[in-house]
Amino acid sequence: MRRLFALATVLALSVASAGAASAAVGLKPEARDWSFDGVTGTYDRNALRRGLQVYLEVCASCHSLNLVAYRHLGGVGFSAEEIKAIAAEFEVEDGPNEEGEMFTRPARATDPFPQPFANDQEARAANSGALPPDLSVINKARKGGANYMYALLTGYREEAPQGFEMMEGMSYNDYFPGHQIAMPPPLVEDGVEYADGTKASVEQMSADVTIFLEWAGEPGMEDRKRLGIKVLLFLLVLTAMLFALKRKIWADLH
Amino acid sequence: MATPTWNNPIVKWIDYRLPVFSFMHHELVDYPTPRNLNYWWNFGSLAGIVLVIMIATGIWLAMHYMPHVDYAFDSVERIMRDVNYGWLLRYVHMNGGSMFFIVVYIHVFRGLYYGSYKNPREILWIMGVFILLAMMATAFMGYVLPWGQMSFWAATVITSLFSAVPLVGDAIVSWLWGGFAVDNPTLNRFFSLHYLLPFIIFALVFVHLWALHVHKSSNPLGIDMKGPQDSIPFHPYYTIKDTFGLGVLMVIWMFFVFFAPNFFLEPDNYIEANPLVTPAHIVPEWYLMPFYAILRAITFDIWFIPAKLIGVVAMFASILILLFLPWLDTSKVRSAKFRPIYKQFFWIFFVDCLILGWIGANPPDALFMDTVPLLIIGQIGTAYYFLHFVLVFPLLGWLERPRMVPESISAAVVAAEPPAPGSV
Ligand code: HEM
Numbered sequence: 076m077r078r079l080f081a082l083a084t085v086l087a088l089s090v091a092s093a094g095a096a097s098a099a100v101g102l103k104p105e106a107r108d109w110s111f112d113g114v115t116g117t118y119d120r121n122a123l124r125r126g127l128q129v130y131l132e133v134c135a136s137c138h139s140l141n142l143v144a145y146r147h148l149g150g151v152g153f154s155a156e157e158i159k160a161i162a163a164e165f166e167v168e169d170g171p172n173e174e175g176e177m178f179t180r181p182a183r184a185t186d187p188f189p190q191p192f193a194n195d196q197e198a199r200a201a202n203s204g205a206l207p208p209d210l211s212v213i214n215k216a217r218k219g220g221a222n223y224m225y226a227l228l229t230g231y232r233e234e235a236p237q238g239f240e241m242m243e244g245m246s247y248n249d250y251f252p253g254h255q256i257a258m259p260p261p262l263v264e265d266g267v268e269y270a271d272g273t274k275a276s277v278e279q280m281s282a283d284v285t286i287f288l289e290w291a292g293e294p295g296m297e298d299r300k301r302l303g304i305k306v307l308l309f310l311l312v313l314t315a316m317l318f319a320l321k322r323k324i325w326a327d328l329h
Numbered sequence: 330m331a332t333p334t335w336n337n338p339i340v341k342w343i344d345y346r347l348p349v350f351s352f353m354h355h356e357l358v359d360y361p362t363p364r365n366l367n368y369w370w371n372f373g374s375l376a377g378i379v380l381v382i383m384i385a386t387g388i389w390l391a392m393h394y395m396p397h398v399d400y401a402f403d404s405v406e407r408i409m410r411d412v413n414y415g416w417l418l419r420y421v422h423m424n425g426g427s428m429f430f431i432v433v434y435i436h437v438f439r440g441l442y443y444g445s446y447k448n449p450r451e452i453l454w455i456m457g458v459f460i461l462l463a464m465m466a467t468a469f470m471g472y473v474l475p476w477g478q479m480s481f482w483a484a485t486v487i488t489s490l491f492s493a494v495p496l497v498g499d500a501i502v503s504w505l506w507g508g509f510a511v512d513n514p515t516l517n518r519f520f521s522l523h524y525l526l527p528f529i530i531f532a533l534v535f536v537h538l539w540a541l542h543v544h545k546s547s548n549p550l551g552i553d554m555k556g557p558q559d560s561i562p563f564h565p566y567y568t569i570k571d572t573f574g575l576g577v578l579m580v581i582w583m584f585f586v587f588f589a590p591n592f593f594l595e596p597d598n599y600i601e602a603n604p605l606v607t608p609a610h611i612v613p614e615w616y617l618m619p620f621y622a623i624l625r626a627i628t629f630d631i632w633f634i635p636a637k638l639i640g641v642v643a644m645f646a647s648i649l650i651l652l653f654l655p656w657l658d659t660s661k662v663r664s665a666k667f668r669p670i671y672k673q674f675f676w677i678f679f680v681d682c683l684i685l686g687w688i689g690a691n692p693p694d695a696l697f698m699d700t701v702p703l704l705i706i707g708q709i710g711t712a713y714y715f716l717h718f719v720l721v722f723p724l725l726g727w728l729e730r731p732r733m734v735p736e737s738i739s740a741a742v743v744a745a746e747p748p749a750p751g752s753v
Contacts, residue, residue: 100609114588141403142403142406142410208600211406212406212599215591215596215599216596216597216599216600217596218596220596252609292599293409293416294410295409295410295416299416299417299420299587299590300587300588302417302587303583303584303586303587303588304587306583306587307580307583307584307587310576310579310580310583311580313576314573314576314577314579314580317569317572317573317576318573318576320569320573321569321570321573324565324566324569325566325569325570328364328561328566
C-alpha cells in the first residue's frame with residue numbers, strides 16, 4: 076500500500092510539471108475567495124446588483140447574454156416592479172402586426188436581454204475582426220472560471236513588454252492566451268456610477284461583474300447546494316445505518 | 330435448492346403458470362454465494378444500478394433535448410434553467426457517466442487481480458469485454474450530444490480515424506458522417522444510437538449474469554465452493570452488503586452532482602460547437618484517455634502500413650486483447666493472493682494504465698521535467714501494455730511458483746480467526 080502511495084505522489088507531481096510545461100500561453104490566474112465558493116456558498120446580492128449595472132452599462136454594448144431574460148433577475152433580488160422598470164428601458168423589435176409590419180416596443184419581463192449587434196459580421200467589423208463571445212456561460216467555459224474572469228478584466232497593461240510585437244487594434248493582457256486581445260480594456264476608474272454609492276474602482280467593478288456572470292452561468296446554484304446539503308446528510312445517515320445493519324446481519328456468521 | 334411453497338393465492342396462481350417468483354427466489358434469495366467475498370465484489374451490482382439510473386435519467390433528458398445543430402446546445406441549457414429539476418437530471422446523468430466507468434474499471438481490475446476470467450468463467454468475462462466496448466461507444470456518442478466544442482471536435486477526430494482503413498476509408502467516414510463533415514445528420518444518428526446502445530448493454534448484462542449464475546461467483550481465494558459450509562445465501566447477506574455499498578457510491582456521486590458538478594467536464598464544452606475554430610488541444614473524457622494515448626503513440630510507419638492505421642488498430646487491440654486473456658494467462662492459480670510475482674506485475678500494469686491516462690490528457694509534444702517528450706513515455710507505456718498481455722501473462726504461468734492454496738473456503742475462514750477486517 077505504501078508503495079502505491081509513493082507511486083501516486085510521483086504521478087501527481089509529474090502531472091503538475093507537465094501541465095506547467097504546456098501552459099505557456101497566459102499567466103495562471105490567482106485563486107480568490109468568492110462568496111459562491113464552498114458547500115454553503117451563495118451569491119452576494121449587492122454585488123449581483125452592481126455587477127448587473129456594470130454588464131448593462133459597459134459589457135452589453137459588445138457582448139450578448141442570450142440565455143438570460145429580464146424575468147430571471149428575480150434571482151438577483153429584484154422585485155417584479157423593478158424588473159418591469161429595467162426591461163422598459165430597452166426597445167425590442169416585435170411583429171409582424173396585423174398590417175404585416177415590424178414595430179418596436181419597450182421590452183417586457185419575458186424578453187431576453189438585447190443583442191448588441193445585428194449579426195456576427197457586424198460584431199466583427201466593430202471589433203478589429205474579433206467576435207465578442209456570448210457571456211451567458213462564460214465562467215464555466217474557461218479554465219479557472221471566475222478567477223480567470225477577474226484576472227482577465229484586471230490584467231491589462233498599458234504597454235506591451237519590450238520586444239513584444241502587437242498587432243493593430245490589440246491590447247496586451249497578462250492572462251489572455253497569447254496576450255493579444257481584441258477587447259480594449261473595458262473598465263476604467265469610475266466607469267459606472269454605482270447606485271449604492273460603492274466606489275467604482277477597476278477591481279471593484281471587475282469583481283462585481285464576475286459575480287454577476289457566475290450567476291448568469293448558473294442561476295440555480297444556491298438551490299442546488301441547499302438541496303445538496305439535505306440529500307448528503309440523508310445519505311450519510313442512511314449509509315451509516317445500513318452499515319450497522321450489515322454488521323448485525325453478518326454477526327451470526329462467525 | 331428446494332422450490333419454495335407460496336401461500337399467497339395470487340402469487341401461487343401466477344407462479345404455477347409462470348414461475349417468476351420461484352425464479353427470483355432461486356437467483357436472488359437462496360442463491361449460494363461464497364462466504365468470503367470482499368468489498369471488491371460489490372462493484373458488479375453497483376454497475377448494474379448505475380446502468381439503470383443512467384437509462385432512467387437519459388430517458389427524461391431525451392424528453393427535452395433537441396438533436397439539431399442549431400438547438401442542441403441551447404436545449405441543454407434550457408434543461409439546466411427552465412425544466413423543473415432539469416439541472417439535477419443532467420448533472421446526475423453527466424457525472425453518472427464518470428461514476429459508471431470508475432465502478433466498471435474497478436470491477437475489471439478486480440477480475441484481473443483475482444483471476445476471475447479463468448475456467449469456467451471465460452464467457453462471463455468475454456461478455457464483460459463486449460459490455461465495456463458498448464459502454465465506450467455509448468459514452469463517446471453521449472459526449473457529442475450537448476454540441477459543445479469538445480463534442481464536435483472529439484467526434485471529428487474519432488470518426489476521421491476510420492479514414493485510415495485502406496481503400497474504402499474515406500467512403501466509410503462520409504458514411505458515418507452522413508455527409509462531408511460532422512454535421513446535423515451525424516448528431517441525429519449519434520442521438521439515436523446513444524439511446525439504443527444502453528438497452529443493448531442491458532441485454533448483455535443479462536447474459537453476463539446468466540453466465541455468472543451457472544458457476545457462481547469466484548472469491549478472493551480463487552478456489553471453488555465445495556459444499557454448503559463454503560457458501561451463504563445471497564439474501565440477506567449480500568443484499569444488505571450491496572445496499573450498503575450503494576449508499577457509499579451515492580454519497581460520492583451526489584457530492585459531485587451537488588457540489589462539483591462540472592468537475593469531470595472540459596470547460597471548452599460550454600462553448601457551442603464551431604467548425605471554424607479548432608480548440609488548442611482536443612481531449613476525450615478521462616475514461617478514454619489511456620486508449621487515446623495508445624492511438625497517438627504510433628507515429629511511425631511500419632513497412633508500407635501507415636502510422637495512422639497502426640495507431641487505430643493498436644487502440645482497438647488494446648481492448649480486444651482482453652478477450653484472449655483467459656488463454657494468455659497460463660497459470661492454474663486464480664487469485665493473485667497466491668501469486669507473489671504476478672501480484673507485483675498487476676500493480677505495474679495498473680500504474681501503466683494511469684500513466685497512459687495522464688499521457689492521453691496532455692499534448693504529446695509537451696515535456697516531462699523539461700526533458701523527456703510525453704510521446705516517448707506514451708510509447709513505452711503502450712509497449713508495456715501489450716507486453717503485459719503477450720509476454721508477462723504466458724511466461725509467469727510457467728516460471729512463477731505459486732504459494733500453497735488453502736484446502737477450502739471454510740477451512741481458510743476458520744484458520745483466519747479472528748477474521749481480517751474487510752474480508753467479510
Ligand atoms: C454494465 C457493466 C457491468 C455490469 C452491470 C456487471 C455486473 C456484474 C455483476 C452483478 C457481477 C457479480 C458481482 C461481482 O462479482 O461484482 C459480475 C461479475 C463479473 N463480471 Fe461484470 N458487469 C459489468 C461489466 C463487466 C466487465 C466490463 C467485465 C470484464 C471485462 C466484467 C467481468 C466480470 C467477471 C469476470 C465477473 C465474475 C467475478 C467473480 O466471480 O470473481 N464485468 N458482473
